[in-house]
Amino acid sequence: MTLLTLIVLAPLIGALVAGLAVRTGPASARWAALAATGADLLLAFILMFFVRESPVATSMPWIPAIGAAFHLEADGLSAVLVLLTTMLGVVAVLISWNEITRKVHAYHVWLLLLQVGILLVFLARDIVLFYFGWELMLIPMFFLIGVWGHEDKLYSAIKFFLFTFTGSIFMLVALLYVYFQHARQYGMYSFEIANLLKTSLTETEQWWVFLGLFIGFAVKVPLFPLHTWLPDAHTQAPTAGSLILAGLLLKTGVYGLMRIAMPLAPAGATAFAPMVITLAVAGIFYGALVAFSQRDFKRLVAYSSISHLGFVVLGLFIGNAAGWQGATLQMVNHGLATGGLFLIAGILQQRAHTRNFDMYGGLWRHAPTMGAFLLFFAMASLGIPGTGNFIGELYVIGGAFQFKWWLGVITAFGILFAAAYSLRVFIATMHGPESPTIKHMNDTTWVENLAMGILVAGLIVVGFVPRVVTAPLFYPPDTMVPRDGREPATIAAIRPGQIVIPSLPLISAEPPPASFSTPEVRK
Amino acid sequence: MSQLATLAPDIIMAFGGTLVLLLGTRRSDKAVNDFLRWLSVIIIGGAALALAYTRPNSLPAAEGWIISSSINIVFGVIFLAILAWTVLAAKAPEHAAGEWHALLIYAGNGMLILARSGSLAALFLGIEILSLSLYVLISFFCHRGMALRGGTMYLVLAAFASAFLVFGLALVYASFGTLDLAELAQRVSSKGLFHAPMAMLGFGLFIVGVGFKLAAVPFHMWAADVYEASPGPVAGLIASASKGAVIAAFIPFLFLVNTHGDILWLISAASMIVGNLMGLLELRVKRILAYSSIAHIGYILVGYLAGYNGVGITGVGAMIFYVVAYALAIAGAFTALSFIERDHELGVRDLRGVARVSPALAFCILVFIISLAGIPPAIGFFGKLYLFSAGVSAGYIWLPVLGLLGSAIGVYYYLRIIVNLYMTPGENPNLKISYTPLQISIIIATAAAIVFFGCFPQTMITALKLF
Structure with missing residues (x-):
């Protein structure tokens, strides 16, 4: 089907148009980017519709000499993330509308190329294509931070690049190893993920393969001790850069774990699970604590990302349906809520020329709309019912309980910490005595409201109808195989190509047919 | 006829x-x-x-x-x-x-x-014709900077290397009594080299000579100075075609992998490591590219060691692919940099402002650098993938690993160029860029080719009939 190709091509065409229109005014680039991302969003909605019946795939030979194919495929998980990507793509263009005044054309070219890379990662079913997209994300992001970033941009851009590039090389080594093992066992060279999943690897091999893949993906997630590039990159990036970094680039790491690392080396994943769970929980608390002590708005949100992503990774590695659904939900929610916080931080910085909380205060009187949005995003971030974050955290904590009751208890306290820093954001900016910095600050413009409104709508939809995210996880129906019985499944239960899920007391895991009759929280 | x-x-x-x-x-x-x-x-x-x-x-x-x-x-x-x-x-x-x-x-x-070349004599003749022309080309602008010094340096060292080479070939001739390469390969395979210590020594000296020409570690000392002293296009030619020609001449000696494989392994590994590490210390653009080219020779030697093993593409095929991919990037980079006029050696800081004065040129340099670093969508990525796949399939596990780690280190100095090109504030006050429309269109076409073949590498494989 050409739908997937179109989805990947739309931003590429937009980038070409924006790049070639360099002699015209900045408006041309903005409109070209908006048209491209808007069309992409539309296509993503159409994809969501198709993917309910069966996975949408397109495949053509690419480099037959080494067995690589241009193979795109969307099942439910990919489709959800593609929808998130295109949504944030539109928001990124909108929020840059007034903020970016320098080198507008180049900016939009990089922004759209970045989207191409992300979409390739989420859709590729061929390792070379996946890696191609993975590395394609690097240069555009490097430029977005390095050229349009803030005061310490060079340091942050280079740090970001070196961390992710080095990580990806470990990943490549592991993937090539599997590729050669597969060739040895089956006598044919193929980079298709579906074929590589058939490779039988010993436990030791899986351990090493998983280690390599894990380093590559965990840097991107980022998991607790590998996170140090993140606060710098997020803080220094322009607003749209932070939005895409937090909303999408971090998700590519999680997605890599879900799609490649865990299915390819399940035994390795099982062996690593205790360590990863420990790191994830450590990340939840570390991120939250450090976030609370920040004075810099963007830095606070950046550290909160580490905390949220801790939930996501935890959900993956406890290895049950609730965990997986919760992780996917949190991926989407974090993209929307944290993205929203970054938008506000960017808007504030653009007007007050500072990100320091001490310089804000009493803003509500001047900018009630912004205040309302900030309140909503802060509440979403702390997981208030009605927003998607509540559901996502509930799933993850429920899954953790089921895995080990004490793990659930510990994790639940993470939310408390989230409340602390989220409220601090709101109080420090909106309440308190009026700061001189913000004396003449305008409220948000309609473009900014539109951008944030999209995120709010997304959060509310996920909050009330979480099955729009969780149901697609079961598309096509045999992706996840439910299993009766109460014993907590370990990662080992996940076999190549399948994700075996035990039935849960909290959530019914009947694989829904075509209709949206999915796991819903039972009263 | x-x-x-x-x-x-x-x-x-x-x-x-x-x-x-x-x-x-x-x-x-x-x-x-x-x-x-x-x-x-x-x-x-x-x-x-x-x-x-x-x-x-x-x-x-x-x-x-x-x-x-x-x-x-x-x-x-x-x-x-x-x-x-x-x-x-x-x-x-x-x-x-x-x-x-x-x-x-x-x-x-x-x-x-x-x-x-089909004979040892032709090989030597080719090397000498090539080197003689290059001596003069390197110091062509003899009033400028270090041109004379660079030319003399290349002259002395290349002559020195030629001495090794020709003496080695003489020893080989003395042991096997033939200059013909095909016959030589046949006799080596029938007799084996281990019983001919003189030939072993001869081939060892031959490898030293070739190593000099390729600027492989530990025979790389001349590279940075000579590249810096040469006019940009000549440096590009030395780094791309001249090295490629030596590699082409080296291919008939693939049987050496059996006897001198360990030495070649060491040369390859050392080139990848030293090239990437030493580049970190340099602040002058041409010297950075020189060390990058040393590292690339290390990568290419992985393909040489793989020989006719490989995944879809043999090691030799991957080498041909890489020579093209690498030549596009390095010749493009050296030539594009030569458009920036200067009265002293070009430092990375002199690149500031190029992106503003000539966005097209800056973007092309960016593409070349990305290709050298081996990042998609540039062709350099697939070049490396093929070389390392061939290496792995021939049983060399650690060389590709070293190569990948090396490129992770090397990416830092490539970034240094990009950062100065696009991101560093301040501008080189004496920046003057001059090129003719023909020159810039050729540079742009080269950059476009790098991206095109980077997205559709199969087209190049088919064009070169690599399989």
């Missing part, structure tokens, strides 16, 4: 070069220079056509000195294409365009002989 057909490219190059040289002595103004440039391109193009239409595996010519297997022909056409590219993209000196173009053509003649 068929011998004459095999020799036709060499004859065209030799006579054409002399013709250009003679015509250039008459008068030198812009019209004449342009005429000479296009004449040179026509001569090179003619030679390439003659070469492309040689029947593969036709009779060896000139007592077996020149052979034409399909690999040799592919290599020859590639080098002629790079040469024509250099002639078009380079800024020929106004005072001596004839000599400049003639020397380039002679260098091309040397590469052509090297790439198709």
Whole structure:
């Protein structure tokens, strides 16, 4: 089907148009980017519709000499993330509308190329294509931070690049190893993920393969001790850069774990699970604590990302349906809520020329709309019912309980910490005595409201109808195989190509047919 | 007659070069220079056509000195294409365009002989023709900076290396009694090398000589100085086609992998590590690229070690692919940098502001650098993938791992160039960029080719008939 190709091509065409229109005014680039991302969003909605019946795939030979194919495929998980990507793509263009005044054309070219890379990662079913997209994300992001970033941009851009590039090389080594093992066992060279999943690897091999893949993906997630590039990159990036970094680039790491690392080396994943769970929980608390002590708005949100992503990774590695659904939900929610916080931080910085909380205060009187949005995003971030974050955290904590009751208890306290820093954001900016910095600050413009409104709508939809995210996880129906019985499944239960899920007391895991009759929280 | 057909490219190059040289002595103004440039391109193009239409595996010519297997022909056409590219993209000196173009053509003649040499003597002849032209080309602008020093350095060291090379070849000849490469390979395989200590020593010296020409570690000391001293296009030519020709000439000696494999392994590993580490210390652009080229020779040697093993593409095929991929990037980078006028050696900080003054040039340099670093969507990524896959399939696990780690280190100095090109505030006050429309369009076309082949690498594999 050409739908997937179109989805990947739309931003590429937009980038070409924006790049070639360099002699015209900045408006041309903005409109070209908006048209491209808007069309992409539309296509993503159409994809969501198709993917309910069966996975949408397109495949053509690419480099037959080494067995690589241009193979795109969307099942439910990919489709959800593609929808998130295109949504944030539109928001990124909108929020840059007034903020970016320098080198507008180049900016939009990089922004759209970045989207191409992300979409390739989420859709590729061929390792070379996946890696191609993975590395394609690097240069555009490097430029977005390095050229349009803030005061310490060079340091942050280079740090970001070196961390992710080095990580990806470990990943490549592991993937090539599997590729050669597969060739040895089956006598044919193929980079298709579906074929590589058939490779039988010993436990030791899986351990090493998983280690390599894990380093590559965990840097991107980022998991607790590998996170140090993140606060710098997020803080220094322009607003749209932070939005895409937090909303999408971090998700590519999680997605890599879900799609490649865990299915390819399940035994390795099982062996690593205790360590990863420990790191994830450590990340939840570390991120939250450090976030609370920040004075810099963007830095606070950046550290909160580490905390949220801790939930996501935890959900993956406890290895049950609730965990997986919760992780996917949190991926989407974090993209929307944290993205929203970054938008506000960017808007504030653009007007007050500072990100320091001490310089804000009493803003509500001047900018009630912004205040309302900030309140909503802060509440979403702390997981208030009605927003998607509540559901996502509930799933993850429920899954953790089921895995080990004490793990659930510990994790639940993470939310408390989230409340602390989220409220601090709101109080420090909106309440308190009026700061001189913000004396003449305008409220948000309609473009900014539109951008944030999209995120709010997304959060509310996920909050009330979480099955729009969780149901697609079961598309096509045999992706996840439910299993009766109460014993907590370990990662080992996940076999190549399948994700075996035990039935849960909290959530019914009947694989829904075509209709949206999915796991819903039972009263 | 068929011998004459095999020799036709060499004859065209030799006579054409002399013709250009003679015509250039008459008068030198812009019209004449342009005429000479296009004449040179026509001569090179003619030679390439003659070469492309040689029947593969036709009779060896000139007592077996020149052979034409399909690999040799592919290599020859590639080098002629790079040469024509250099002639078009380079800024020929106004005072001596004839000599400049003639020397380039002679260098091309040397590469052509090297790439198709069927005997040890032809190999040596090719290397000497190539080196002699390069000595002069390096110090062509002798009043500028370190040009004379660089040329002299290359002269002394290359002569030194040639001594190793020729002595090694003499020992080989003494042991096996033949100059013919095919016969040599046959005798080596039937007798084995281990019973011929003299030949072992001879091949060892031969590898030293080749290592010098390739600037592989530990014979790399000259590279940074010479590249920096050379005019940009010449540096590009040395780094791409000249090294490629030596590699092409080295391919008939693949049997050395059995006996000298460990040494080659060490040279490859050391080149990847040293090249990438030393580049970190440099702040001058051409020196950075010089160390990058040392690292790339290390990568290419992985393909050499893999020989005819490989995934879809053999090690040799991957080497050919990589020579093209690498030549596009490094020749492009050196030439593009030569458009930036300066009175001292070009430091990375001098690149500030290039993106503003000439966005097209800056973007092209960016593409070249990305390709050198091996990041998609540039072709360098697939070049490395093929080389390392071939290496793994031949049983070399650690070399590709070292290579990948090395490129992770090396990416830092590539970033340094990009950062100064685009991101560092402040501007080089003396920045002056000059190029003709022809030059910049060739640079842009090269960058476009890098991205195109980076997205559709199969097209290049098919075009080069690599499998």
